[in-house]
Amino acid sequence: MRTIILDTETPGLDPKLGHRVIEIAGVEVVDRRLTGRHIHFYLDPEREIDAAATEVHGHTWETLRDKPKFADVIAEFLDFASGARWVIHNAPFDLAFLDEELKRLELPSTAAVCVEIVDTLELAREQFPGKRKALDALCERFGIDNAQRTLHSALLDARLLAEVYLAMTRGQESLSIELAPPVPAAMGAADLAALAAIRVLAPSAEELAAHQAYLAELDREAKGRCLWLALEREAAGTRETAAA
Numbered sequence: 001m002r003t004i005i006l007d008t009e010t011p012g013l014d015p016k017l018g019h020r021v022i023e024i025a026g027v028e029v030v031d032r033r034l035t036g037r038h039i040h041f042y043l044d045p046e047r048e049i050d051a052a053a054t055e056v057h058g059h060t061w062e063t064l065r066d067k068p069k070f071a072d073v074i075a076e077f078l079d080f081a082s083g084a085r086w087v088i089h090n091a092p093f094d095l096a097f098l099d100e101e102l103k104r105l106e107l108p109s110t111a112a113v114c115v116e117i118v119d120t121l122e123l124a125r126e127q128f129p130g131k132r133k134a135l136d137a138l139c140e141r142f143g144i145d146n147a148q149r150t151l152h153s154a155l156l157d158a159r160l161l162a163e164v165y166l167a168m169t170r171g172q173e174s175l176s177i178e179l180a181p182p183v184p185a186a187m188g189a190a191d192l193a194a195l196a197a198i199r200v201l202a203p204s205a206e207e208l209a210a211h212q213a214y215l216a217e218l219d220r221e222a223k224g225r226c227l228w229l230a231l232e233r234e235a236a237g238t239r240e241t242a243a244a
Contacts, residue, residue, distance in 0.1 A: 001084065001085050001115060002028060002029075002030055002083070002084040002085070003028070003029040003030070003084060003085045003086075003087055003118075003165075004026045004027070004028055004029075004080070004081045004084045004085070004086050004087070004114075005026060005027045005029060005086075005087045005088075005158045005159075005161050005162040005165060006024070006025070006026045006081070006086050006087065006088050006094060006158060007024070007025055007026075007088070007089070007094070007154040007155075007157040007158040007161060008021050008023060008024045008025075008094045008097055008098070008154055009021075009022050009023035009024075009053075009056075009057045009059065009152055009153070009154050010022060010053065010097055011045045011047065011048070011049035011050055011053050011059075011061075012049070012050045012053055013053075015096050015097045015099075015100035015101075016100070018047060019045070019047075019050075019097070020043070020045040020046060020047065020070065020097070020101065021043055021045075021070055021097050021098065021101055022042065022043050022044075022045045022049070022057075022059055022064055023040075023041065023042050023043065023057070023059070023153070023154040024039075024040075024041050024043070024073075024077065024098075024154055025038065025039065025040040025041075025153075025154035025155035025157075025158045026038060026039050026040075026077075026080060026081055026158060027155075027158045027159055027162050028080075028084075029087075029162055029165075029166070032166055034159075034162055037080075038155065038158070038159075039076065039077060039080045039081075040154065040155045041067075041068065041073045041077070042059075042064060042067045043064065043067050043068060043069060043070055043073070044064050044065060044066075044067045044068065044069050045061060045064060046069065047061065048061050049061050049064075056151065056152050057151055057152045057153065058151045070101045070104075070105075071104075071105055074101075074102075074105060074107070078113060081113065081114065082113050082114070083113075083114075083115060084114060084115060085114065085115050085116050085117075085118060086110075086114040086116070086117050086118070087118045087120060087161065087162075087165050088117065088118070088119060088120070088161075089119070089120045089121050089135055089157075089161050089164075090119065090121045091117050091118075091119035091121070091122075092119075095110050095117070098110050118165070120138075120161060120164060120165055120168065121133055123165075123168050123169075124138060124168070127168060128141070135149075135157060135160060135161060135164065136149065138164045138168075139160055139163075139164060142163070142164060142167040142168075144160060144163045144164060144167070146160055215228055215229050216229075
């Protein structure tokens with residue numbers, strides 16, 4: 001399924017008060033890879049922008065008066081984003097604005113346009129309870145460079161969110177788990193020759209230390225439920241019992 005990572009900027013916080021989308025961007029992910037395809041529009045809000053919002057994204061009505069209106073770009077937006085999974089950080093906020101824009105144009109709501117919604121804020125709440133969940137905090141957690149994010153920008157934020165989403169969902173590509181691969185009934189000379197050619201690279205001491213540090217952090221975040229460490233502890237206990 002195509003995935004579109006979406007972000008918007010707005011002149012205020014409430015679409016019911018006439019606040020409009022002033023910037024929208026989406027980047028495409030297919031097979032968990034950024035394809036390079038994206039859309040990005042600055043839009044005329046047809047009204048003044050709250051000073052508090054300008055401090056966040058830097059836009060004023062004067063800088064956007066010559067930009068297209070939402071109605072001018074809706075066809076291109078729908079052509080790009082329809083029929084895909086949408087990934088949004090704090091999805092109810094962006095969807096409320098998009099639904100209001102679609103309603104003004106007498107078009108179906110976002111629920112009829114996309115296949116499903118993934119809210120990365122909700123994912124962060126599940127994965128990191130009690131931790132900061134803003135986009136900057138998630139970039140820091142996953143080691144994603146966000147140094148250019150001095151102001152909110154829909155396109156930059158969508159690209160950063162794409163990296164965050166891929167990091168948050170790493171390892172979830174498949175729900176099928178094979179505990180042991182099937183073993184061939186018999187192995188011929190050709191099979192044995194192929195196995196003999198396999199190179200086994202032992203990890204260095206630094207790599208082993210980095211692996212253990214990662215597992216320790218994972219175990220801490222999972223509140224002691226890291227399966228890998230549990231299996232290691234069980235194996236160590238079995239060895240001690242056998243030695244006794």
